[in-house]
Amino acid sequence: MRLLHRFTAIVMVVLVTATAAQAQVCATDDRGKEVCLDDPAERIISLSPGATELLFAAGAGDAVKGVVNYSNYPAAAKELPIIGSLKRLDVEKILSLSPDLIIAWVTGNPKEQTERLEELDLTLYYLEPRDFDGIARSIERLSVLAGSESEGHREAERFREGIASLRRDYGDSAPVRVFYQVWDKPLMTVNGEHFIHEVIELCGGKNVYAELDRLVPRIDRESVLASNPEAIVAGGMGEENRDWLEEWKQFDSLTATQRDNLFFVPPSTLQRPTPRLLEGGATLCQKLETARERR
Numbered sequence: 001m002r003l004l005h006r007f008t009a010i011v012m013v014v015l016v017t018a019t020a021a022q023a024q025v026c027a028t029d030d031r032g033k034e035v036c037l038d039d040p041a042e043r044i045i046s047l048s049p050g051a052t053e054l055l056f057a058a059g060a061g062d063a064v065k066g067v068v069n070y071s072n073y074p075a076a077a078k079e080l081p082i083i084g085s086l087k088r089l090d091v092e093k094i095l096s097l098s099p100d101l102i103i104a105w106v107t108g109n110p111k112e113q114t115e116r117l118e119e120l121d122l123t124l125y126y127l128e129p130r131d132f133d134g135i136a137r138s139i140e141r142l143s144v145l146a147g148s149e150s151e152g153h154r155e156a157e158r159f160r161e162g163i164a165s166l167r168r169d170y171g172d173s174a175p176v177r178v179f180y181q182v183w184d185k186p187l188m189t190v191n192g193e194h195f196i197h198e199v200i201e202l203c204g205g206k207n208v209y210a211e212l213d214r215l216v217p218r219i220d221r222e223s224v225l226a227s228n229p230e231a232i233v234a235g236g237m238g239e240e241n242r243d244w245l246e247e248w249k250q251f252d253s254l255t256a257t258q259r260d261n262l263f264f265v266p267p268s269t270l271q272r273p274t275p276r277l278l279e280g281g282a283t284l285c286q287k288l289e290t291a292r293e294r295r
Contacts, residue, residue, distance in 0.1 A: 027141035029126045030106055030134070037123065040147025041101035045094055047114075048086055048105040051127050052077050053274035054135075055103060057159075058142035059151030066097045073268060073276070089113045095120070101145060103127055129273045131198050132163050139275070155275060162278040166202055170285045173204030174292055179229040179256070180207065182271065184236075184244050186218045195273050203285035205231070225251060231291045232256040233284060235267025259294045263287035 026036040045066045046052040052071040055064050061076060066083040081097065084090040086108050094102070099122060104114050106128035118124055125145065129135045136156040143152020178200050182188045190196045192210035200207045208227040209217065224232075232254075234244040245262040248254060256262055265287070269280030 025144055025147065027125070027144045029141075030128045030138075031126045033126070035123060035125045035145070037101065037145060041145050043097065043099045043101070044146065045083060045097060045099040045102045046071065047083075047089065047103060047109050048127075049073075049268075050272040050274055051103040051105060053272060053276065054127065054138050055142055055146070057152070057155045057275050058139045058146060059148030059155070060142060060146035063146050065099065066094065089117075091116060091120075094122075101125060103142070129195065130193060131195055132160070132277075135195070135273050135275070135277070136160050138273075159275045159278065162275075163202065163281075166278070166281050166285060170203045170289070173289070175204055175206045176288045176291045177208050177227075177230045178205040178288070179209070179224055179227065179232045181232065181234040181244055182216060187220060187224075188216055188218055191215055191217060195277070196270060199270065199277060199281045199284060202281055203288045205284075205288050225254065228253075228255055230255050230259070231261040231263060231288060233263045233265055233287065235265060235271055259291065261287075261291045261294065263290075 024036045024038055025040055026034055028034050042063050043065045044055060044060060044063045046055055046064055047068055049068065049071045052064065052067045053073055055061065056074050056077065064080060066081045067077055069082050069085050071077045071080070083093045083097070086105070087110055089109065091113065094117065102117060102122055102124045104124050104126045106126045114124060127138055129138045136159050139152050139156040139159070143149045180189055180196055180200060182190055189209045190207070191212040191214060192207060194215055197207045197210060208229050209219065232245065232248055236242055236244045242264045245264060248257055248262055251257050265280055265283050269276045270284065
């Protein structure tokens with residue numbers, strides 16, 4: 001009888017352990033690490049504006065308790081406590097908010113600070129989607145960690161369908177050679193592995209710097225002149241600031257300048273890997289269609 005009781009106790013322990021394991025919520029981050037929580041996250045800190053948008057897209061907005069500066073979308077994100085910047089985190093402020101999950105950016109946050117957060121036994125999930133599928137999967141995975149799967153999967157599917165629609169409308173269009181300016185000083189662009197490059201291709205564009213090695217390479221003005229793009233697309237320092245395009249107007253030898261194909265796209269709609277790429281992508285596709293009409 002005693003042996004039977006002992007066996008029953010062992011079985012109960014195994015069952016309780018298995019039940020607890022089943023209750024966990026887990027998702028694999030963009031470093032390939034599986035991140036598990038005992039319960040869906042209720043207090044989330046976001047360490048980049050893009051991560052903030054993805055969390056809200058995943059239906060986890062109510063759980064977000066702190067963000068970095070420039071987390072300006074959606075409007076509700078503007079009301080949240082600021083815990084520093086993308087490059088300089090306020091660790092004490094983060095600790096004061098008692099997060100059960102922190103969403104970090106693989107290459108965007110200072111490694112020494114994210115490692116410090118991990119040393120303090122905080123749970124970090126690292127994001128850095130590089131393409132359309134990665135963005136959709138990020139939304140789905142964040143929704144798993146936040147317990148908002150229904151909303152997250154619905155938004156991910158909306159994003160996938162929106163991308164497919166743009167591809168149907170513009171994917172077979174005549175190619176337009178494009179220089180996309182991601183920064184001014186130093187002058188920077190994107191290579192063929194960046195999600196902005198994927199948007200350019202979606203619209204029938206050809207990224208003139210696709211073959212460079214670095215994801216966000218530095219270039220010089222002379223190389224832009226030599227590549228002679230048919231269209232130059234830029235964001236700028238702010239959603240309405242078109243100053244970066246003014247400099248290119250002085251170079252009459254550029255096809256883009258000759259044809260007035262100097263196009264502005266609000267940077268937050270094209271430089272953040274979030275569902276708003278549908279908005280930025282539609283704008284870019286329309287600009288490149290204008291370039292085709294001006295031939």
